[in-house]
Amino acid sequence: MPGKRVVFLGPPGAGKGTQAKQVVAKLGLLHLSTGDLLRDEVARKTELGEKAKGVMDRGELVPDALIIDMIRGRLSGARNGFLLDGFPRTVAQAEALAGITDLDAVVNISLPRDEVVRRLTARRVCRGCGAIYNLTFNLAAEESKCRACGGELYQRDDDRPAVIENRYDVYEKSTAPLIAFYSRRSLLHSVDGRLGSDAVLAEILRILGA
Numbered sequence: 001m002p003g004k005r006v007v008f009l010g011p012p013g014a015g016k017g018t019q020a021k022q023v024v025a026k027l028g029l030l031h032l033s034t035g036d037l038l039r040d041e042v043a044r045k046t047e048l049g050e051k052a053k054g055v056m057d058r059g060e061l062v063p064d065a066l067i068i069d070m071i072r073g074r075l076s077g078a079r080n081g082f083l084l085d086g087f088p089r090t091v092a093q094a095e096a097l098a099g100i101t102d103l104d105a106v107v108n109i110s111l112p113r114d115e116v117v118r119r120l121t122a123r124r125v126c127r128g129c130g131a132i133y134n135l136t137f138n139l140a141a142e143e144s145k146c147r148a149c150g151g152e153l154y155q156r157d158d159d160r161p162a163v164i165e166n167r168y169d170v171y172e173k174s175t176a177p178l179i180a181f182y183s184r185r186s187l188l189h190s191v192d193g194r195l196g197s198d199a200v201l202a203e204i205l206r207i208l209g210a
């Protein structure tokens with residue numbers, strides 16, 4: 001049987017990236033994080049990266065056409081299933097995705113605004129392997145290196161308070177309508193992101209029948 005085709009929805013900071021890393025390791029799916037792909041384009045100073053950088057730093061969305069082009073080719077290579085993390089983020093992206101592939105499940109990880117702000121302010125990311133840490137849960141203030149690869153831990157430019165608020169506004173306006181979009185298509189499953197990371201993972205694996 002081919003692997004599952006899964007989308008993670010939810011506001012920034014809900015735990016999509018953290019959960020995605022564990023779910024793909026367990027189920028052997030291709031992990032496609034549009035945020036990670038874009039940060040890589042920015043770091044390599046590609047044409048797409050140059051176009052995306054300012055938009056990302058302000059917490060706005062990169063234009064749909066650029067995102068869809070970036071994801072289309074990668075999806076066609078995902079024969080053993082995939083997990084999309086951070087895509088789609090608009091109804092136009094969801095419609096384009098529907099034209100490319102069917103889906104098996106959409107998992108919405110919810111988190112209220114005050115908790116998003118609290119978590120993102122405390123988030124640190126490894127420049128080397130992308131591991132995600134949080135000063136509230138699993139990182140001591142004096143730690144500056146990744147435990148997995150020794151890479152430098154840094155705070156994303158868009159994880160600063162003024163940008164975080166804007167990202168949540170953008171989420172509510174552009175991305176939250178996807179909850180109804182996928183609910184109408186009977187694909188939606190919801191998980192409360194305030195549960196601890198282990199409980200959220202167990203719930204996601206149960207939803208995916210793993």
Ligand code: AMP
Nearest residue numbers: 034035056059060061062067086087089
């Ligand atoms: P993330 O790592 O998912 O929080 O994404 C970081 C930033 O990349 C977002 O705030 C957007 O500027 C941009 N981005 C990531 N995914 C998308 C998408 N599907 N559509 C538009 N912009 C995106």
